[in-house]
Amino acid sequence: MRLLMISASAGHGHVVAANSLEAWARKLYPDAEIRNVDILDYTDVIYRKAYAASYLRLADSAPELWGYLYNTSDRKRAKKRQARIIRAYDHIEFRKFRAMLREYQPDHLICSHFLPAQVLRPYVDKDWYNFKLHLCITDFMAHSFWAQPNADSYFVASGEGEEELVSHGVDRKRVHIAGIPILGKFAQSYSREECAAKHGLDPSIPTVLAMSGGWGAAGMPTLVESIVQHSPVQVIAVCGRNERMQKRVAELPVPADSKVAALGYVNYVHELMALSDLCVTKAGGLTTSECLAMGLPMLIPNPIPGQEERNAEYLTECGAALIARSPGALRYKVGKFLGDDGLRRRMRQAARDVGRPRAGADIIRTVVEGK
Incomplete structure (x- = not known):
């Protein structure tokens, strides 16, 4: 065959x-x-x-x-x-x-x-x-x-x-x-504590995985600054191969009870998802499917009109994602998510229900x- x-x-x-x-x-x-x-x-x-x-x-x-x-x-x-x-x-x-x-x-x-x-x-x-x-x-x-x-x-x-x-x-x-279709590593279960220890992170505080900042080149630093206002919180900022952005994020001031990890390109995003409570990401079909498979709620900033906007609308209808169409809305919704344990549980369950690992x-x- x-x-x-x-x-x-x-x-x-x-x-x-x-x-x-x-x-x-x-x-x-x-x-x-x-x-x-x-x-x-x-x-x-x-x-x-x-x-x-x-x-x-x-x-x-x-x-x-x-x-x-x-x-x-x-x-x-x-x-x-x-x-x-x-x-x-x-x-x-x-x-x-x-x-x-x-x-x-x-x-x-x-x-x-x-x-x-x-x-x-x-x-x-x-x-x-x-x-x-x-x-x-x-x-x-x-x-x-x-x-x-x-x-x-x-x-x-x-x-x-x-x-x-x-x-x-x-x-x-x-x-x-x-x-x-997504890779098999997203169909497996991982220990939050073990993943955190492996990557030098704290499993005991709310964690936001930032894959996209939205709103152009300044988006990721602005996003991280918005998130750390809701301390205590841990932010994992994945900047890919953009070394300049990674450096900017790493140099941001952070409250004493919070932590920011500025990363470049990684091949272990499944482990980062396993220790996170929320993923800020673009609404591409593959990344969002990986989040669903891991039971990880999403916040989608300023979705691109076309297929990404339609993906975002679908995910919000399912209860697995929130959309933020402005930096102010993003800051508000991060705070709402981190401060509402019931919302976090409901969105995590919705992601699991929709996911097809x-x-x-x-x-x-x-x-x-x-x-």
């Missing part, structure tokens, strides 16, 4: 989802032949850079425009003439991708981005198109771009996502509510065994 995971590096989440699916597949079916590729690696460098950067640049520099384009395209599919132009261009641009499929001859294509299905749609009658194609949607809602008629099955994260696909013409029998395993089993 040959399995091919396909992502597109247009946003980090699609690649992480494909990596998660690959890890679950290797664990569940060790004898299977498995590949994991980025479809953009089979295009020329200009196309690859333009496609990969388009969302990130628009969402960062013109979020309202991105939201308008996202929502408008969800309601209006491309006209026939536009679709013909796109197909003609794809025929040339993705010839290396099609050649790889003919060489590898997979049994199943599992896609964490809609682009592979869109590219392959005109070739369903070709003799080399002898595989099953599965789409794994990486947000809690389903944009119309995912409604590709050549897909054999769709994996969504919510009942609302299922209804959206059906409204776009997808046969309900092909849709499975499975969740968003083994979504990747369920998706792979359904693909392979057809159940």
